[in-house]
Amino acid sequence: MSTGAILEIAAGLLLLAAAIWLYRKRGEDDARHGSQGAVLLGVVAAILLIHGFGGLDYRPSAAELEAVQG
DSSP states (O other), X not given: OOHHHHHHHHHHHHHHHXXXXXXXXXXXXXXXXXXXXXXXXXXXXXXXXXXXXXXXXXXXXXXXXXXXXO
């Protein structure tokens, strides 16, 4: 795992923790409504974590490799 991927995962975890904190804090102020900002932070954190763990890397299929070689 590269340094960039580790930093990306760390940033994703920090954003996820911030999203949870913000959502819970907002819930104390108004129990009927959450925080839209917390949800957006959670989505960005999820994307960073997926990308950091290599979930969005391009992996050619066997058919694509065969077409290039053949």
